[in-house]
Amino acid sequence: MKIGVFDSGIGGLTVLHEVLKVLPAEDYLFYADTQHVPYGEKPKDEVRQYIFDAVDYLAAQHIKALVIACNTATSIAVNDLRQRYDFPILGIEPAVKPAVQNSMIKHKKVLVLATTLTLREEKFQNLVRSIDTADIVESLALPGLVQLAEKRQFAEAEVQSYLQQALAGLDLNQYGTIVLGCTHFPYFREHLHHFFPEEVDIIDGGEGTARNLYRILQQRSQIGEGTGQISYVESGQIIYDPERLNNYDQLLLRLSASSTF
Numbered sequence: 001m002k003i004g005v006f007d008s009g010i011g012g013l014t015v016l017h018e019v020l021k022v023l024p025a026e027d028y029l030f031y032a033d034t035q036h037v038p039y040g041e042k043p044k045d046e047v048r049q050y051i052f053d054a055v056d057y058l059a060a061q062h063i064k065a066l067v068i069a070c071n072t073a074t075s076i077a078v079n080d081l082r083q084r085y086d087f088p089i090l091g092i093e094p095a096v097k098p099a100v101q102n103s104m105i106k107h108k109k110v111l112v113l114a115t116t117l118t119l120r121e122e123k124f125q126n127l128v129r130s131i132d133t134a135d136i137v138e139s140l141a142l143p144g145l146v147q148l149a150e151k152r153q154f155a156e157a158e159v160q161s162y163l164q165q166a167l168a169g170l171d172l173n174q175y176g177t178i179v180l181g182c183t184h185f186p187y188f189r190e191h192l193h194h195f196f197p198e199e200v201d202i203i204d205g206g207e208g209t210a211r212n213l214y215r216i217l218q219q220r221s222q223i224g225e226g227t228g229q230i231s232y233v234e235s236g237q238i239i240y241d242p243e244r245l246n247n248y249d250q251l252l253l254r255l256s257a258s259s260t261f
Contacts, residue, residue, distance in 0.1 A: 001062060002028055002062075002063050002064070002226065003019070003029070003063060003064060003066075003067065004029050004061070004067065005028055006030075006031045006054055006055065006067070006068055006073070007032055007033070007183055008033050008040075008050075008070055009034055009037035010032060010150060010184070010251055011069065011070065011187075014184070014204070015069035015092060015209055016067075016230075016252070018206040020228075023217070026226040027226030027227060027230075028226075029230075029231050030230055030248070031233045031234075032235075033234075033235050034235055035234070035235035037150055038115070038143065038146040038147065038150070039117065040114075041143050044076060047072065051076065052077070052084075054236075055081055055084075055085070059085055064087060064220075064222055065090070066089045068081070068091045069183050069206075071094060071115070071182050072118045074093055075117070088220075092205045092209045093123070094118070094124065094127070094179045094205060095179050096127055096128055097131050098177075099178075099201075099203060102176060103177045104134065105176075106176035107176075108174060108175055110132075110137045110175065110176070110178075111138050111139070111140060111175045111177075112139040112140070113139075113140055113180055113182070114139065114141060114142070114181030114185075119141055119181075124181075142166055144162045145184055145185055148188075149184040152247075154187060159188055160194065163188075163191060163192065164195075173197060176199075177201045177203060178196060178200060178202045178203070179203060180203065181205075183206065186206065186255065187251075187255070189202055189258055
């Protein structure tokens, strides 16, 4: 049985990259809803339907667990999905708690970067209220990074130009920790490091989600049932084309190369 990994687009590969580190001997089915990406700026009800359509497809493939590798999808639907299906469903959320703990030590603020929909969802607002007792968490929507990632536009000039405009109104020296609250954003970790002071930590929720998945499968005695094969699906269509499959492989390699930043 495979592990399903779902995202609106290629952002979920950043989570799959972390999962592969701890669970290499599994088979994976990666579902990218490329027909409807990006989710973060669309109406909630519309996105919710896309999510359920995708998970219905994955459930029909008899997966043993599902990772919702999308902050927006997690905030909108993860609780309802868990009521509908009997396999484990793991969501991902902005790593606010470790960020606050880290920045309190530094006497600095936290900046959460995410999509508009994630930031305005009640799930995120409740998370911040429960943790941010010192009122140090700020947030900023960066929808342009999702679009750049989906277009495979990682060239420094294009990304730097967008970030320079988006971050222009902030005092970047006041932050101790940056939270990447969208799974597309780790592709741009190196670019972000150029803007913030060297001592600023940039974190995301992918590693924690991977550890949680390992723990759940271990409890269910379901670890190591595959060969490391990854199958790719785009909005319900299995990908067989070698060039498109190679594009996914290259994105995973890019993440491996940038993981030191």
